[in-house]
Amino acid sequence: MKKLTLFLMGLALCMQAFAIMPGDDGDRLLGVWEPSNGRARVKVEKIGSKYYGKIVWLKEPNDPKSGLPKTDMNNPDANLRNVPLKGYRMLKDFVYQENNQWSEGTIYDPLNGSTYSCTIKMTDPNTLDIRGYIGVSAFGRTDVWKRLAVKK
Amino acid sequence: MNNPFKPCWKTILLILGCWAIAFVSQAQNTDSTKQESSSDEDFSMYDNVGFADEGARRYCSPKIEGLSPAKLISVGYDFQAGYGLGVDTFTNYTNTWEPDSARVLNSRGLRLGFNIPVISRTNLVWQMGANYWEQRYFMEDPDGSELKTAQNLLQTLSENGLRTLGVSTTVFKPLDDKRFLLFQGSADLNGDFSPLGLMPLKYLKYSAALVYGLRPNEKKQWGLGLARTYRVGELNYIPVFLFNWTDPANKWGTEILFPARAHVRYTINPRNMLFGGFELEGQSYRLWNTNGTPVKFRDEDLEIRRGEIRLRALYEFSLKDFVWLSVQAGYRINYRYEVDRLVDGQEIYRAFGLLSDAPYVMENRLGNPLYFQISLNLVSP
Numbered sequence: 117m118k119k120l121t122l123f124l125m126g127l128a129l130c131m132q133a134f135a136i137m138p139g140d141d142g143d144r145l146l147g148v149w150e151p152s153n154g155r156a157r158v159k160v161e162k163i164g165s166k167y168y169g170k171i172v173w174l175k176e177p178n179d180p181k182s183g184l185p186k187t188d189m190n191n192p193d194a195n196l197r198n199v200p201l202k203g204y205r206m207l208k209d210f211v212y213q214e215n216n217q218w219s220e221g222t223i224y225d226p227l228n229g230s231t232y233s234c235t236i237k238m239t240d241p242n243t244l245d246i247r248g249y250i251g252v253s254a255f256g257r258t259d260v261w262k263r264l265a266v267k268k
Numbered sequence: 269m270n271n272p273f274k275p276c277w278k279t280i281l282l283i284l285g286c287w288a289i290a291f292v293s294q295a296q297n298t299d300s301t302k303q304e305s306s307s308d309e310d311f312s313m314y315d316n317v318g319f320a321d322e323g324a325r326r327y328c329s330p331k332i333e334g335l336s337p338a339k340l341i342s343v344g345y346d347f348q349a350g351y352g353l354g355v356d357t358f359t360n361y362t363n364t365w366e367p368d369s370a371r372v373l374n375s376r377g378l379r380l381g382f383n384i385p386v387i388s389r390t391n392l393v394w395q396m397g398a399n400y401w402e403q404r405y406f407m408e409d410p411d412g413s414e415l416k417t418a419q420n421l422l423q424t425l426s427e428n429g430l431r432t433l434g435v436s437t438t439v440f441k442p443l444d445d446k447r448f449l450l451f452q453g454s455a456d457l458n459g460d461f462s463p464l465g466l467m468p469l470k471y472l473k474y475s476a477a478l479v480y481g482l483r484p485n486e487k488k489q490w491g492l493g494l495a496r497t498y499r500v501g502e503l504n505y506i507p508v509f510l511f512n513w514t515d516p517a518n519k520w521g522t523e524i525l526f527p528a529r530a531h532v533r534y535t536i537n538p539r540n541m542l543f544g545g546f547e548l549e550g551q552s553y554r555l556w557n558t559n560g561t562p563v564k565f566r567d568e569d570l571e572i573r574r575g576e577i578r579l580r581a582l583y584e585f586s587l588k589d590f591v592w593l594s595v596q597a598g599y600r601i602n603y604r605y606e607v608d609r610l611v612d613g614q615e616i617y618r619a620f621g622l623l624s625d626a627p628y629v630m631e632n633r634l635g636n637p638l639y640f641q642i643s644l645n646l647v648s649p
Contacts, residue, residue: 148317152390153329154445155486157314173314176486180516190538202311225649227333228538230589232649242321247388248649250590255340257649260390265320 142212144238148172149261151246157264158206167218169207171226177202190229201226208238223248232256269539297525311369327390327442328483330450334514334521336533336584337592337647338540342381344643346403348600350374351635352405355421358607358630361566362559368419372635377402379643394438402463404429406571420561421607421630423571428460429559430553430572450479450491450510458498458552460565470613471554479510485523486512486610501550501573501604503615526630539586550575550603569610570629575603579638592645602634 145167148159157173179186186201210221216238223234223246232248233256239245242263250254354369385396405425415426434456434625441449453476461467475498480489491510496503506527514521514533521533523543531545555565574581580598587593607630608616618624 147320148314150319152327153486154326154466159314172311173571192539203309221442228337230649232339242324245389250340250646250649253648254384255648256388257385257387262324264314264317267316267318 140212141214141216142167142218144216144241145210145212145244146238148264149244150264152260152262158261160207165211167207167210167212167221168205170203170205171201172203174201180188188226188229190226192229207234207236210234277549277550290335298318309590323388325391326445328334328445328448329442330440330448331392332483332489332512332514333486334518334533334535334538335512335619336523338383339381339592339645340383341646342379342594342649343628343645344379344381344594344641345376346379346401346639346641347376348372348374348639349637351637352410352633353405353422353425354633355419356607356630356632358419358421360563365419365529365563368417368422369410369413369528370415370422371410372418372637373406373408375405375429377404378430379641381581383436383648385648391442393438394436397436397438399431399432399434399436402429403431420563421555421632424460424555424557424559424561424565428462428557430458430460430574431463432551433457435465437438446482446484448481448489448491450477450481450493452477456551457554458551460557461554462557462559465557467554467556471556473552475499476510479508481510487516488512494532495528498530498552499548499575501575501606502552502608504619505617541584543582543584544580546580547578548575548603549578552608569613571610572606573606573608573628575605577601577603584645586647587644590647590649592647594641594643594645596641598639599636603637605632606630607632 143162144206145160146162148157149238150157155175156171159172160167160169174186187197188199188201188204189197191197204226204228206224208222210218212218218236221234221236222231224231232250234246234248235253237245244261245258246261247253247256247258271328284581287438296322316388335348350371350373351370353372355367378400379600380400381397382399383395385395387394407422407426409415415422416422433600434454436452436454439451443449455472458468458471475496477493477495477497479491479493481489482589483489489510489512493508494505495508496505508528509524509526511522511524519535521535522531523533524530527539527548529545529547534542536542552573553574555568555570555572558566578598578600580596582594582596584594606628609629610616616626618626
């Protein structure tokens with residue numbers, strides 16, 4: 117009986133663990149990335165089965181007028197304008213498809229407060245094509261992000 | 269004998285407990301799309317990082333912070349209020365037509381523009397575009413009666429108006445994180461053709477500009493270059509100066525590609541922008557349509573060299589998300605509206621009179637009206 121109990125417990129924990137276990141193909145997206153403009157660094161994390169990216173570094177961290185840390189001052193929702201940009205989730209809800217592509221997500225541009233539909237394609241282990249678009253992919257723009265690593 | 273499958277409540281509860289802990293753990297995670305507080309996170313660890321691929325390079329972006337958004341699709345309407353139009357004597361190989369004049373009640377027309385990014389990479393950005401502009405003239409005689417002119421230029425303008433149908437391309441090539449090359453090229457059919465009766469492609473006019481620029485920081489880019497242009501009506505090769513700049517507070521800025529256009533920008537917020545400045549507009553329009561004119565201009569190799577300066581104020585704002593409305597009003601100053609004869613299609617390059625003093629076939633006079641333009645735009649990410 118004890119063996120059966122241990123087996124069932126182990127099975128339950130293993131099944132749950134697989135759902136969040138690193139090592140999925142999609143987990144290649146995890147890490148810290150830099151958009152082409154070099155203004156920010158974005159850390160991609162996995163939450164549940166989806167991928168999210170938050171701003172962890174800003175080239176210009178403080179507002180030049182107030183000298184205080186930058187907030188999401190261009191957000192169309194006035195209630196969110198005091199949220200600090202550092203820690204802000206600008207990539208949301210990405211689901212890994214196949215062939216190194218993630219879709220169904222959105223990207224937020226803090227410079228104008230707009231949220232775009234977005235797909236991500238990993239062209240090599242250290243490079244992402246991030247395509248933000250409006251409605252259909254043709255009406256969009258691709259930005260190339262590079263993977264960052266701790267300097268030796 | 270003990271039945272190994274006899275329900276054991278302790279076991280079931282233990283398993284259910286494990287499931288519950290795991291489920292709650294995951295449920296908490298999947299609810300984390302909300303913005304999280306950053307106050308308790310140490311971000312300093314991200315200061316000392318570099319490209320994982322040590323061979324990777326940084327390139328400068330085609331845009332700067334605070335620049336007005338690029339338009340992917342634009343549907344607009346241009347309206348010029350009334351003005352006088354006087355046309356010169358016209359002589360062809362057999363006849364002479366005396367000067368005449370008309371009152372233009374208004375001139376107006378549709379303006380459509382499309383721009384699609386073809387390649388959008390860090391080290392190369394390439395866009396293709398297309399545009400259709402029309403200007404229809406609504407005229408009467410100077411005494412207010414119905415237009416009764418024998419002047420063929422007035423007749424074809426009144427009957428057919430002027431149109432431009434063209435394609436364009438823009439290539440931005442960053443050389444490194446500070447220097448870039450910008451190329452713009454276009455091929456346009458300009459003339460008095462009707463939308464259903466296009467002119468032959470041999471009448472295409474080609475314009476181009478190449479700029480070498482610097483982008484020293486996120487809020488400034490400038491450059492110098494050379495353009496082949498018809499913006500002053502006739503062909504010219506002129507230097508161009510690019511200067512886009514935004515102040516540290518993201519309120520004031522400039523968007524200048526001189527001499528084509530120059531504007532001062534005031535940003536109310538990133539979705540509301542005001543501009544003041546000018547745009548130089550113009551093209552060389554082939555007189556080709558035989559509709560409504562007894563003289564077949566098609567056989568005369570004539571082109572209207574139209575150039576105008578538009579002093580203007582612009583207000584651009586987001587109606588909803590990526591749909592922007594652009595409203596502009598100003599004063600249209602005529603720079604040139606002369607007619608040239610291009611025998612066998614040979615261009616006349618005067619270089620502002622330095623290289624040639626070839627006379628125009630007709631030297632016309634236009635009044636300077638107020639104008640108004642409105643457009644609905646889908647703007648780029």
